[in-house]
Amino acid sequence: MNSSDAVREGLIPLLPRLRRLARALAGQAADADDLVQIVLERALARAAQWRPDAALDKWVFAIARNAWRDELRARGRSQHLFAPEEAGEMAADRASAQPAQQLELAMALAALPPDHREVVALVLVEGMSYGEAAELLEVPVGTVTSRLARARATLQAHLGKDA
Amino acid sequence: MNPIDDDTLQAYVDGELDAASAARIDVALVHDEVLARRVRQARAVRAQLHAAFDPVLDEPVPARLSALLQPRSMQAAIPATPLVMPAGRHGTGTPRRRTARRWFVPGAALAASVALLAVALWWWLPGGDLVRMQGGQPFAAGALNRALDRVLASEPDADAPVAIGLSFRGNDGRICRTFVLRSPPAQAGLACHESAGWALPVLGAAPPPEGGELRQAASALPPAVQAAVDARLHGNVFDARQERAARDAGWR
Numbered sequence: 096m097n098s099s100d101a102v103r104e105g106l107i108p109l110l111p112r113l114r115r116l117a118r119a120l121a122g123q124a125a126d127a128d129d130l131v132q133i134v135l136e137r138a139l140a141r142a143a144q145w146r147p148d149a150a151l152d153k154w155v156f157a158i159a160r161n162a163w164r165d166e167l168r169a170r171g172r173s174q175h176l177f178a179p180e181e182a183g184e185m186a187a188d189r190a191s192a193q194p195a196q197q198l199e200l201a202m203a204l205a206a207l208p209p210d211h212r213e214v215v216a217l218v219l220v221e222g223m224s225y226g227e228a229a230e231l232l233e234v235p236v237g238t239v240t241s242r243l244a245r246a247r248a249t250l251q252a253h254l255g256k257d258a
Numbered sequence: 259m260n261p262i263d264d265d266t267l268q269a270y271v272d273g274e275l276d277a278a279s280a281a282r283i284d285v286a287l288v289h290d291e292v293l294a295r296r297v298r299q300a301r302a303v304r305a306q307l308h309a310a311f312d313p314v315l316d317e318p319v320p321a322r323l324s325a326l327l328q329p330r331s332m333q334a335a336i337p338a339t340p341l342v343m344p345a346g347r348h349g350t351g352t353p354r355r356r357t358a359r360r361w362f363v364p365g366a367a368l369a370a371s372v373a374l375l376a377v378a379l380w381w382w383l384p385g386g387d388l389v390r391m392q393g394g395q396p397f398a399a400g401a402l403n404r405a406l407d408r409v410l411a412s413e414p415d416a417d418a419p420v421a422i423g424l425s426f427r428g429n430d431g432r433i434c435r436t437f438v439l440r441s442p443p444a445q446a447g448l449a450c451h452e453s454a455g456w457a458l459p460v461l462g463a464a465p466p467p468e469g470g471e472l473r474q475a476a477s478a479l480p481p482a483v484q485a486a487v488d489a490r491l492h493g494n495v496f497d498a499r500q501e502r503a504a505r506d507a508g509w510r
Contacts, residue, residue, distance in 0.1 A: 220311050
């Protein structure tokens with residue numbers, strides 16, 4: 096089996112986790128799947144760079160994070176999905192506690208700076224260790240820790256007082 | 259004992275502490291209510307994030323993504339991505355491959371899209387997708403789509419999760435229907451039929467029903483939805499016969 100086939104086959108079981116990570120990074124479902132599409136295309140194009148002794152999930156998650164960052168840079172300009180008045184209509188009242196809390200959290204996550212959002216996505220959503228996240232992000236572990244602490248404080252403020 | 263700083267507490271919650279340090283916190287937790295509360299709050303963030311994102315793991319993977327991972331020999335037979343018509347009025351009528359499009363939306367627009375995501379997520383949570391995104395626009399899915407396709411306001415089904423209100427042909431020629439989701443939190447909206455399905459130009463929280471009973475769907479519309487109806491409506495709303503005829507004609 097050549098490396099391309101190995102990557103192709105290895106990615107299939109990773110798709111659900113990759114989609115979850117992309118959702119945490121990109122927010123909207125459609126946007127997240129567009130990101131996943133970019134990641135899969137890149138991963139297949141670079142399959143020769145993957146060494147079989149390296150974990151495929153971490154390799155492809157790194158591609159995902161970098162692709163997300165590339166898009167952030169490339170699409171830095173404002174693009175309006177919805178007219179503001181429409182946005183007001185979308186922001187419906189929230190009545191029941193549990194989903195409302197999750198929605199608050201999703202909105203708070205989307206509002207985090209990218210440095211914080213990616214740490215939350217990798218550590219709290221994907222479940223990487225601080226060390227794994229630090230390696231993927233190419234920053235010291237202490238940086239992961241401090242970014243995560245600040246992100247957590249922000250998100251926590253959006254949960255109930257005594258969650 | 260030294261106070262436990264936030265980084266240490268966080269590392270404890272995330273399972274990053276060595277056994278001895280973790281044990282020290284385990285002991286402190288027994289009698290330190292403030293510390294226990296901080297631990298609960300830190301855990302809650304993680305738990306809520308999982309509650310928000312783990313359902314993605316159980317979603318079916320879109321065919322356009324899984325198709326990318328088919329062996330090359332099979333890709334000839336399977337389009338890598340679904341064929342869709344180009345967006346609306348600019349279209350040439352020629353199908354094109356869907357390509358990964360813009361997906362980053364900064365600032366206020368991001369907040370707006372997240373607000374939409376929030377509403378959409380909410381609808382998804384109770385089981386089964388009621389809203390799907392296509393080209394950045396929400397469309398009815400699942401039970402909502404089925405109800406819009408089949409249910410007649412003249413023959414209401416009290417057990418259906420969706421109540422249909424008005425049906426009418428809008429001033430752009432498309433047939434639109436108002437609806438209210440019965441399961442709380444009640445959401446109401448306007449759906450307009452187009453080739454891709456029931457587009458949802460407006461979604462909003464429905465006013466709470468009076469007297470504990472769901473009122474007639476059409477009378478329970480939030481102002482935003484009512485305004486959208488008023489903006490599109492010219493002529494009359496369908497009567498029972500017209501509504502049935504429209505259904506039989508596939509809402510075209």
